[in-house]
Amino acid sequence: MNEIAVTVVLPTYQEFESLPSLIEALKEVRAQELQHLQLIIVDDYSDDGTEQLIKDFDQEWIKLVIRKEDRGLSSAVIRGLQEASTEYCVVMDADGSHPASAIPAMVQAIQEGADFAVGSRYVLGGTTEDGWGMLRWLNSKIATLMARPFTKVLDPMSGFLAFRKTTFEQAKELNPVGYKIGLELIVKCGCKQVSEVPIHFSTRQLGQSKLTLGVQFEYLQHVIRLLRYTHPKLVSFFTFATVGLSGAIVYLLALNVLTPLFDERWEGIGAAVWVAMTWNFLWDRKYAFWYSRSNIVAQYLGFVAVCSVGAFANFYITNLLAASNAITYSGFIGVVVGSVIGIVFNFLVTRLLVFRK
Numbered sequence: 432m433n434e435i436a437v438t439v440v441l442p443t444y445q446e447f448e449s450l451p452s453l454i455e456a457l458k459e460v461r462a463q464e465l466q467h468l469q470l471i472i473v474d475d476y477s478d479d480g481t482e483q484l485i486k487d488f489d490q491e492w493i494k495l496v497i498r499k500e501d502r503g504l505s506s507a508v509i510r511g512l513q514e515a516s517t518e519y520c521v522v523m524d525a526d527g528s529h530p531a532s533a534i535p536a537m538v539q540a541i542q543e544g545a546d547f548a549v550g551s552r553y554v555l556g557g558t559t560e561d562g563w564g565m566l567r568w569l570n571s572k573i574a575t576l577m578a579r580p581f582t583k584v585l586d587p588m589s590g591f592l593a594f595r596k597t598t599f600e601q602a603k604e605l606n607p608v609g610y611k612i613g614l615e616l617i618v619k620c621g622c623k624q625v626s627e628v629p630i631h632f633s634t635r636q637l638g639q640s641k642l643t644l645g646v647q648f649e650y651l652q653h654v655i656r657l658l659r660y661t662h663p664k665l666v667s668f669f670t671f672a673t674v675g676l677s678g679a680i681v682y683l684l685a686l687n688v689l690t691p692l693f694d695e696r697w698e699g700i701g702a703a704v705w706v707a708m709t710w711n712f713l714w715d716r717k718y719a720f721w722y723s724r725s726n727i728v729a730q731y732l733g734f735v736a737v738c739s740v741g742a743f744a745n746f747y748i749t750n751l752l753a754a755s756n757a758i759t760y761s762g763f764i765g766v767v768v769g770s771v772i773g774i775v776f777n778f779l780v781t782r783l784l785v786f787r788k
């Protein structure tokens with residue numbers, strides 16, 4: 432393996448205490464197996480002595496990039512990868528969780544045909560150090576489950592990664608927001624064959640974890656973004672249907688509030704139809720057709736025109752039944768009929784004509 436050139440990208444934020452032992456471990460890997468190993472540390476201006484520490488090490492194979500403007504784990508990783516000029520790249524955490532000794536096996540997995548390798552806790556032979564609380568464990572399990580639609584990898588949450596630089600360069604629409612850069616790369620680089628190399632995942636000994644509640648919320652947004660990327664039509668339709676359901680409830684509420692305010696019943700029903708239609712438009716534009724950002728007024732008029740068939744059926748039936756029934760009951764039948772007529776037609780036609788890319 433000695434001829435292989437590998438760059439290890441290490442994102443750091445206040446890892447002054449953990450860095451020395453990791454650098455020693457990487458030195459060992461260099462001495463034993465990968466003599467051309469390079470290290471790029473991307474530090475987000477920790478200002479904790481990291482800069483002096485690396486200066487004191489004074490090794491030509493170690494490069495320190497200090498970012499003063501940008502922040503965040505994923506964008507730091509991307510920055511490091513952009514700076515790498517070797518055939519192979521490895522990404523790992525600085526806190527000692529990831530054993531440097533697994534790097535050669537991960538690179539070898541790529542050489543043997545995998546597109547991507549992850550250091551895995553959950554594949555046969557992988558282990559996690561004791562001491563994870565119930566909550567952290569459950570958290571990790573749920574997060575892993577949520578990654579299921581994108582990859583069959585058992586440990587998709589891993590931040591210990593290896594791949595060819597050319598694989599990274601294939602990435603489409605990389606979004607550096609969020610913590611799970613491994614998952615992002617597997618999806619956006621279109622990696623089919625992901626190899627899992629068993630590792631022992633150690634608990635951080637020094638310094639603080641940066642995994643906060645905010646980070647977990649970001650993960651939820653990340654999963655939605657990835658779903659939009661991999662299954663855009665399905666996400667659109669599912670969201671459109673959900674908004675439609677909420678619109679039906681809004682319609683029934685509006686009927687009860689508005690009909691008593693008008694002299695004629697049909698006026699109140701018309702107003703409720705209009706309220707529900709506008710409600711649907713605003714949420715559909717924001718979430719079901721997130722990618723379509725043309726003129727909102729033109730889109731609104733188009734939306735109203737397309738939805739008018741179902742909306743009119745709803746209006747007509749509600750008005751007809753309301754002559755002999757309670758308004759909520761009449762409205763319910765009306766909105767069900769209107770929705771059945773509208774759901775597929777409105778979705779397809781607004782998607783095609785109103786909410787274009």
Ligand SMILES: Nc1nc2c(ncn2[C@@H]2O[C@H](COP(=O)(O)OP(=O)(O)O)[C@@H](O)[C@H]2O)c(=O)[nH]1
Nearest residue numbers: 442443444473475503504507524525640641642
């Ligand atoms: N450059 C940079 N590195 C970060 C940032 N947040 C976390 N890291 C690094 O990413 C790695 C994983 O972070 P860690 O806090 O251990 O997360 P955990 O293992 O999920 O608890 C460590 O090397 C951190 O120093 C950040 O905002 N910028």
Ligand SMILES: [Mg+2]
Nearest residue numbers: 524526528635
């Ligand atoms: Mg950690």
